[in-house]
Amino acid sequence: MAISTKPPTGTRDFLPEIMAQRREVMEVVQEVYQRYGFLPLETPAIENLSTLLGKYGDEGDQLIFRLLHRGEKLSRLLEDDPGGAVPGGAVRGGAVRESQLADLGLRYDLTVPLARVVAQYGNQLPRFFRRFQIQPVWRADRPGRGRFREFYQCDADVIGSESMTVEADLLSATCEIFDRLGFLDLRIKINHRQLLFALVDAAGIPAALETEALVAMDKLDKIGADGVAAELERRGIAADAIEAMQPVLRDELGDSNEALLEALDARVGKSERGAKGLEDLREVLRLCERSPAAGRLSVNPVLARGLSYYTGPIFEVEVPDLAGSLAGGGRYDDLIGMFGGRKVPACGIALGLERILVVMAERDMFSPSAIGPQVLVTCWSDDLAPEGLALATELRQAGLRVELYPEATKLGKQLKYAGNRDIPLAAIMAPDEVARGAVQLKDLRAGEKHDCPRDEVTTLALKLLGDGQ
Amino acid sequence: MAISTKPPTGTRDFLPEIMAQRREVMEVVQEVYQRYGFLPLETPAIENLSTLLGKYGDEGDQLIFRLLHRGEKLSRLLEDDPGGAVPGGAVRGGAVRESQLADLGLRYDLTVPLARVVAQYGNQLPRFFRRFQIQPVWRADRPGRGRFREFYQCDADVIGSESMTVEADLLSATCEIFDRLGFLDLRIKINHRQLLFALVDAAGIPAALETEALVAMDKLDKIGADGVAAELERRGIAADAIEAMQPVLRDELGDSNEALLEALDARVGKSERGAKGLEDLREVLRLCERSPAAGRLSVNPVLARGLSYYTGPIFEVEVPDLAGSLAGGGRYDDLIGMFGGRKVPACGIALGLERILVVMAERDMFSPSAIGPQVLVTCWSDDLAPEGLALATELRQAGLRVELYPEATKLGKQLKYAGNRDIPLAAIMAPDEVARGAVQLKDLRAGEKHDCPRDEVTTLALKLLGDGQ
Numbered sequence: 024m025a026i027s028t029k030p031p032t033g034t035r036d037f038l039p040e041i042m043a044q045r046r047e048v049m050e051v052v053q054e055v056y057q058r059y060g061f062l063p064l065e066t067p068a069i070e071n072l073s074t075l076l077g078k079y080g081d082e083g084d085q086l087i088f089r090l091l092h093r094g095e096k097l098s099r100l101l102e103d104d105p106g107g108a109v110p111g112g113a114v115r116g117g118a119v120r121e122s123q124l125a126d127l128g129l130r131y132d133l134t135v136p137l138a139r140v141v142a143q144y145g146n147q148l149p150r151f152f153r154r155f156q157i158q159p160v161w162r163a164d165r166p167g168r169g170r171f172r173e174f175y176q177c178d179a180d181v182i183g184s185e186s187m188t189v190e191a192d193l194l195s196a197t198c199e200i201f202d203r204l205g206f207l208d209l210r211i212k213i214n215h216r217q218l219l220f221a222l223v224d225a226a227g228i229p230a231a232l233e234t235e236a237l238v239a240m241d242k243l244d245k246i247g248a249d250g251v252a253a254e255l256e257r258r259g260i261a262a263d264a265i266e267a268m269q270p271v272l273r274d275e276l277g278d279s280n281e282a283l284l285e286a287l288d289a290r291v292g293k294s295e296r297g298a299k300g301l302e303d304l305r306e307v308l309r310l311c312e313r314s315p316a317a318g319r320l321s322v323n324p325v326l327a328r329g330l331s332y333y334t335g336p337i338f339e340v341e342v343p344d345l346a347g348s349l350a351g352g353g354r355y356d357d358l359i360g361m362f363g364g365r366k367v368p369a370c371g372i373a374l375g376l377e378r379i380l381v382v383m384a385e386r387d388m389f390s391p392s393a394i395g396p397q398v399l400v401t402c403w404s405d406d407l408a409p410e411g412l413a414l415a416t417e418l419r420q421a422g423l424r425v426e427l428y429p430e431a432t433k434l435g436k437q438l439k440y441a442g443n444r445d446i447p448l449a450a451i452m453a454p455d456e457v458a459r460g461a462v463q464l465k466d467l468r469a470g471e472k473h474d475c476p477r478d479e480v481t482t483l484a485l486k487l488l489g490d491g492q
Numbered sequence: 493m494a495i496s497t498k499p500p501t502g503t504r505d506f507l508p509e510i511m512a513q514r515r516e517v518m519e520v521v522q523e524v525y526q527r528y529g530f531l532p533l534e535t536p537a538i539e540n541l542s543t544l545l546g547k548y549g550d551e552g553d554q555l556i557f558r559l560l561h562r563g564e565k566l567s568r569l570l571e572d573d574p575g576g577a578v579p580g581g582a583v584r585g586g587a588v589r590e591s592q593l594a595d596l597g598l599r600y601d602l603t604v605p606l607a608r609v610v611a612q613y614g615n616q617l618p619r620f621f622r623r624f625q626i627q628p629v630w631r632a633d634r635p636g637r638g639r640f641r642e643f644y645q646c647d648a649d650v651i652g653s654e655s656m657t658v659e660a661d662l663l664s665a666t667c668e669i670f671d672r673l674g675f676l677d678l679r680i681k682i683n684h685r686q687l688l689f690a691l692v693d694a695a696g697i698p699a700a701l702e703t704e705a706l707v708a709m710d711k712l713d714k715i716g717a718d719g720v721a722a723e724l725e726r727r728g729i730a731a732d733a734i735e736a737m738q739p740v741l742r743d744e745l746g747d748s749n750e751a752l753l754e755a756l757d758a759r760v761g762k763s764e765r766g767a768k769g770l771e772d773l774r775e776v777l778r779l780c781e782r783s784p785a786a787g788r789l790s791v792n793p794v795l796a797r798g799l800s801y802y803t804g805p806i807f808e809v810e811v812p813d814l815a816g817s818l819a820g821g822g823r824y825d826d827l828i829g830m831f832g833g834r835k836v837p838a839c840g841i842a843l844g845l846e847r848i849l850v851v852m853a854e855r856d857m858f859s860p861s862a863i864g865p866q867v868l869v870t871c872w873s874d875d876l877a878p879e880g881l882a883l884a885t886e887l888r889q890a891g892l893r894v895e896l897y898p899e900a901t902k903l904g905k906q907l908k909y910a911g912n913r914d915i916p917l918a919a920i921m922a923p924d925e926v927a928r929g930a931v932q933l934k935d936l937r938a939g940e941k942h943d944c945p946r947d948e949v950t951t952l953a954l955k956l957l958g959d960g961q
Contacts, residue, residue, distance in 0.1 A: 026540075026542045026543060026831060027540065027542070028543075028608045028609075028611040028612035028831050028832075029612060030535065030536050030538075030539075030608075031536065031538050031539060031540050031596055034536035034537075034538050035536060036533075036534070036535050036536070036605075036609055036612070036613070037533065037534040037535075038533065038609075038613060038616065038617075039531035039532055039533060039623070042531070042532040042533065042534060043532075045534075046532065057863055057893050058888045058891070058892065058893050058894065059888065059893075059894070059895075060865040060893060060894055060895030060896065062508035062511070062863060062864065063508055063511040063512075063515065063863065064505075064506065064507065064508060064511065065505070065506040065511060065514075066499065066505050066506075067499050067500065067503035067504060067505070067642050068503075068537060068598075068628065068630070068642060069499075069500050069503050069557075069630070069641070069642055070499075070500060071495075071496065071500050073495045073496070074495060074496075074497075085562065085563065088538075088559045088560075088562075089559065089560040089562075090557045090558065090559060090560070090598075091557075091558040091559065091560045091590070091593055091594050093554065093557075093558075093632050094554065097590060101588055101589075101590070119570055119588070120570075121560070121566060121570070124560055124593065125560050127500055127557075129537075129559075136505075139497045139499075140497075140505055140507075142497040143497035143498060143505070144505070144507060147507065148507075149909075149912075149913055150909065151895075151897075151898055151909075153895065154508070159537065161537070161538070163562050172538070173536050173537060173538055181898070184898040184899055186898040186899045188871065188877055188880070188881065188896055188898045188899075189898050191881055192881070192884075192896050192898075195881070195885065199888075309878060310877055310878050310881055311881070312878055313878055313879075313881060313882035313885065314881045314882065314884075314885050315885060362495060362497050363497075394526055394531060394532065395531065396529040402657065408655075408657055408779055409778060409779050409781055409782055410782075411657070412657065412660055412661070412664070412779055412780070412782060412783045413782035413783065415661075415783075416664065416782065416783050416784060419527045419528065419668075422527070423527065424526050424527050424528075424529060425527065425528070425529055426528075426529030426620075426622065427529065427657055427661050428620075429620055429650070429653040429655040429657045429658050429661075430653055430655045430657075440618075440619060440620075443618075444618055
């Protein structure tokens, strides 16, 4: 049986055309984040299981890829008989637990490694550590449409400050990234976890059912206000509490951010959590007034975001004609300190990189490839091959991307190769041209041939490529 | 016991300063390869074990990280009693083999994945597939100084042609990369596997001992000609054969490439393999004459390169005052076709990326960081924070990297923060400046303060940063 040459289930090969798209997006992200003072970080794919386990809930723990022990460590486990077979041979396993077979796993997200890095290198890092990280993560999830076992995450976080300027700066950077990628009419929903809790509390939902209520409300986009009301009931929330939540669920509190905030103030402004939530949101809106996020923020009092670790403002990035979000984040002041045993304030945003790539491909939003060759230097004969190398060298030194056809086959075949690969120009040097110090430069888009003195060919190639753009 | 926050043994965290160095090198590599018509490829970290096993010898197979089965698949293996405990609980292992515990592993190099990609997507790829790939690989090796379990490889290969223009083009690209990185006096040793075999044969070493002889000769740099002679003897090679090899081992065949090739021709030019080796080497030298590799190539008839899969020219990149090589490669026409059952010619070069980074750091060859913030916008008071965001937005739109100090603490503390982080400029807006439409721009390198109209601050910042470089 032939070995399958497909990549494993849930993983992908990125061929050059796709790589060009991925690079294009990542370069924009990187460039913008660096202008916003974020610094790059990379952590290893492999982490100790002691770092990973217990951070993502039971379900998450099950999805962590574990690295099997090797060699003696494994054979000792699998052997009953110390003199028995070596690994690879059949051996008695004895009483073996999963936890004994591995102590390393693959990175599951970029947040836990960040927390580890902050604990490990705290004193080497800036007091306000603004980092971005673009790396793959692995989850042994059931693969499906758009769901992979190996996929990239793209996180930007600011560690060390409780100031709302952090939120404002993150939101501004996010707006600029999406603008640069070509997404129009970006909207950012913003809410606050404390405000949410205050609303739930004010409706008369007991503290023990707060999380239940938030889980139900988080489904509003999918199941509507009636659906959420039914779900709240199913989760044991009293009818009068549900009734009290109705104006919130039905978006009846106000149309503008100002009106909404006033209505919310009337409802929960007197509670400690409500006041804190409103104060923070007003501050973020005020700070964003003269930034790229200006006019993009919509207060949305039901936005909950699934992850329970958020403690302050939360946000989600949407474009009007697309269901679901393209990015999301918020403040999570209790997580980053987990390995250091102290509280470390933090706020971050994760771009849905794989989703962004899918949407951009569907909408044909990518630039024409800027990675493929621009000139094919053809090969007339083995004798003249050094001429080709010399010409290619010159063109490359001028910054052009140049491929050398490696074999002296028929010219027509070489030009066809260039055409199939969308290489715009082909340089031809037959003995006649070499003798009179010339080059034929063929523009394959226009089908035009230019006879050109040898020492002007770089200038002409640059001109033709410039004209064609 | 506190959990260790170090990265696992043999792996590394790359903090921003190190990331800047890694990016600098990778960007040069990428830019040059693309100008040479190479296209980027990425493959998943996870491969099927059926793809990986048996490709790297028994020793290599032992170093492959395997991913433990999960959930039911694992519990079925570990349970004797089908109604027994779930994974995580103690269970009877029964007769379990290592091979039953995993069918996925981590990528061990970039060549086997390339062979898989060529077999899988052959018809979608250009007939001459020039790809480069810069990705981490994993090996469960004993970690040591400069030896890691997770490290980057950087390969460029041309698939599909037997022409020596491929070798010439790869060597030219390599020279340009090292030039751009700042390595002076680059030398490339070049030899040919067929020539090596012919030399060994001509000395009277029997075919069965060819590989033994090559392994010994490969140590010449480390143990000298006498050492190699002793090693040849130890490996069962006859005294007269060793005697016949002495002029080769002692580098007595000639000083120039021409003299060497002539002497080699006299020795083995009449054998089929010798003639082929000499023809190819002469062709590579001829082709490189007018390329960036010109004058850099030294024929070296004892260069063997460890990997047995090479079939044609082989090369190693050296700098004069550094032991060992910074890159190496060659032609390997029998490997890439392994999954497709057909012969596919190939030639490639691997840059020793991690080694290059170590050497460049030791020699202080990196540019001043071009990723850290250039301006710190300070925060005078919460009231004036939006002014800061507005100014930061303007400076960022001009392309500057700008960090916003998030909190309204004492100005001295903020300026100290900028100084500690080597941020060259700090922008200060006290109420007085805001009132009269001005900004104080402090150059922390020179210790000079510039009072500047608000609408000229971007121009001044660009000027100050330009002057400082």
